[in-house]
Amino acid sequence: xTYCRRTGDFYCDNDLQVIWGYLQVGKIIESPKEQEQLWxxxxxxxxRTSNSTNIIFAxxxxxSFDKSKPGAGLLSFDEKRVLTAKGCNKATWKVNSVYDDxxxxxxxxxxxxxxxxxxxxxxxxxxxxxxxxxxxSSWAKSIIV
Numbered sequence: 001x002t003y004c005r006r007t008g009d010f011y012c013d014n015d016l017q018v019i020w021g022y023l024q025v026g027k028i029i030e031s032p033k034e035q036e037q038l039w040x041x042x043x044x045x046x047x048r049t050s051n052s053t054n055i056i057f058a059x060x061x062x063x064s065f066d067k068s069k070p071g072a073g074l075l076s077f078d079e080k081r082v083l084t085a086k087g088c089n090k091a092t093w094k095v096n097s098v099y100d101d102x103x104x105x106x107x108x109x110x111x112x113x114x115x116x117x118x119x120x121x122x123x124x125x126x127x128x129x130x131x132x133x134x135x136x137s138s139w140a141k142s143i144i145v
Contacts (some may be wrong), residue, residue, distance in 0.1 A: 015090045017083040017114040017121075022144050024058030065141055081143055085118035092118040098130060100137045105129030 006013050007119065029035055034058055048054045060071035075081060083093040095118055130136050130138040 008072050011077075011079060011082065012059075012087050014084070016115045017051060017093060019075060019081040019143055021072070021074045022140075023057065024060045025057045027058040028070055029056040029058060061135065063144070066145065069144070075144070088118055091122035092120050095131065096139070098133075098136050103131040103133070103136070105131060 004012075029038070032054070034040070034047075035044050035049045035054065038044045038046060041056055042048070043054055043056050043132045062068045062071055084090050085092050093099070095116075100119055
């Protein structure tokens with residue numbers, strides 16, 4: 001790391017929420033016995049496997065919509081993968097009906113002070129479950145390719 005002066009570029013100067021990878025689920029591992037065999041996975045430890053809600057998702061071999069790509073992978077930086085709304089803090093995301101609070105598969109609320117400015121998501125969580133729709137599929141494909 002080196003010190004970098006402010007450049008005036010929103011994407012270079014700010015802490016952002018960015019999509020850095022993808023995983024198409026190939027297998028859902030719910031059995032504690034199977035989970036414990038995956039010794040390298042952080043959810044395979046006893047404190048996790050003893051919790052009935054613990055789940056491990058294994059990637060498919062290839063993406064169903066693009067067989068040339070693996071079922072999981074890392075993504076390079078691209079502005080289309082930035083969730084943070086321009087000019088806002090990292091927890092205020094661009095308005096997108098695909099991931100608004102009506103389409104999230106969890107108890108998450110949009111607490112943005114000004115909902116026309118963005119959707120506010122803060123807290124410690126890495127997965128975002130979305131309701132299945134053609135709009136969601138198209139958006140996900142556009143992020144990956």
